[in-house]
Amino acid sequence: MRNSKNALLTVLLNHVVSYPTPINFNYFYSFGSLAGICLVVQILSGVFLAMHYLPSGDLAFMSVESIMRDINGGWLLRYCHANGSSMFFLCVYIHMARGLYYGSYAMPRHFTWITGVVVFVLMMATAFMGYVLPWGQMSYWAAVVITNLFSAIPLVGPSVVEWLWGGFSVGGPTLNRFFSFHFLLPFLIAAMACVHLAFLHKNGSNNPLTVDSSSDSIQFYPYYVVKDVLGFQWFLLLFCGFIFFGPNLLGHPDNWVYADSLATPLHITPEWYFLPFYAILRSIPDKLGGVVAMGGALVVLALLPFCYRSRVKGAVFGPSYRLLFWVFASNVVFLGWLGQKVMEPPYQSLGLVATVIYFLYFLLLSLLP
Numbered sequence: 001m002r003n004s005k006n007a008l009l010t011v012l013l014n015h016v017v018s019y020p021t022p023i024n025f026n027y028f029y030s031f032g033s034l035a036g037i038c039l040v041v042q043i044l045s046g047v048f049l050a051m052h053y054l055p056s057g058d059l060a061f062m063s064v065e066s067i068m069r070d071i072n073g074g075w076l077l078r079y080c081h082a083n084g085s086s087m088f089f090l091c092v093y094i095h096m097a098r099g100l101y102y103g104s105y106a107m108p109r110h111f112t113w114i115t116g117v118v119v120f121v122l123m124m125a126t127a128f129m130g131y132v133l134p135w136g137q138m139s140y141w142a143a144v145v146i147t148n149l150f151s152a153i154p155l156v157g158p159s160v161v162e163w164l165w166g167g168f169s170v171g172g173p174t175l176n177r178f179f180s181f182h183f184l185l186p187f188l189i190a191a192m193a194c195v196h197l198a199f200l201h202k203n204g205s206n207n208p209l210t211v212d213s214s215s216d217s218i219q220f221y222p223y224y225v226v227k228d229v230l231g232f233q234w235f236l237l238l239f240c241g242f243i244f245f246g247p248n249l250l251g252h253p254d255n256w257v258y259a260d261s262l263a264t265p266l267h268i269t270p271e272w273y274f275l276p277f278y279a280i281l282r283s284i285p286d287k288l289g290g291v292v293a294m295g296g297a298l299v300v301l302a303l304l305p306f307c308y309r310s311r312v313k314g315a316v317f318g319p320s321y322r323l324l325f326w327v328f329a330s331n332v333v334f335l336g337w338l339g340q341k342v343m344e345p346p347y348q349s350l351g352l353v354a355t356v357i358y359f360l361y362f363l364l365l366s367l368l369p
Helices: 002-017 027-050 060-069 074-101 110-132 137-152 157-165 172-203 223-245 272-283 287-307 319-339 347-367
Strands: 020-022 217-219
Touching (some): 027 172, 060 074, 074 272, 074 319, 110 137, 110 172, 110 272, 110 287, 137 157, 137 172, 157 172, 217 223, 287 347
16 A cells, blocks of 8 residues: 555656756646546536436437536536536647647657657547537437438548448437447546556657757746646636636527527538538538548648658748748638538539648648658
8 A cells, every 4th residue: 555655645746746848848848738627627517418418319408508507516516517528629629739839749859749640640530429419400410411421431431320320211310329429538638638648758858949958957846837827817707708608609599509400501511620621621512522622631741740840840930830830820711711611612612722722731841841
């Protein structure tokens, strides 16, 4: 027992208290810890919501209404969980953007970056399944559209779709499957986040100057703990602002209408954090091509460390790199704007151009000297 306590104290001392941290960190490096806090909030609120949610095609919508109206503090749990997903993705997007800007994906930190991309993909899958659970009009039709994409896979596509549906159409069995995966995947995300941290602590943290800082570092506690606490306070202010003053600001009004398989919405719009990839999917006229392009947009992020061979790491000392980064970031925001538009002229043509620019960014990075 004493040995196990000593081992735990040693781990905490080496990886939390005395962990050597570059002395020139800025506040953008706090978004990794903020993402971890969001994950804890999502898991805890999700566990308590699962105690009252009924994954049934007939009862799911009313169980969500019951949580909001009849359960003490249920409205707070629901809004924390619903808005927490947006806060989680916001932190992860800024965290990834910081990694791209400062070249944190470059060797020898490539496994840290790759595990982070895996966490991001798992987050997207978990968030999509959670979006279906309220069984509102937008949730139902989002499930219909996205699950139908798997039918584009040659040979096994229709079988995969039937397995996801649990039958021949989206219904109660689909909801049961999605609820099970939505409950289990966050624990897989937590496990992968631990692997992500393990690689981070093995290879050390990058810094804004992208130079070796092993001889110019300070211990994580108390210096960066205080910095992270300050960042958390500002983040909590934003989070509470959404929960108490605009809890439905990021949602779609159609999702407050019970799912109707006979009434297709005029325009199906997913949550904001899916919009750039949704725009890539719909910009390609061919269904299989759209699926490949959307999947490729995620795969190319994981392959980035193997494509980038430049001696200049990051944007601080690389003006060409900095220009490419801001063009890429602006293009992703533009894709997000296009994702909420009906894919008709001129939006489809603009989406195709933006998709080409998205992939061209990675090609140009690989050509930098």
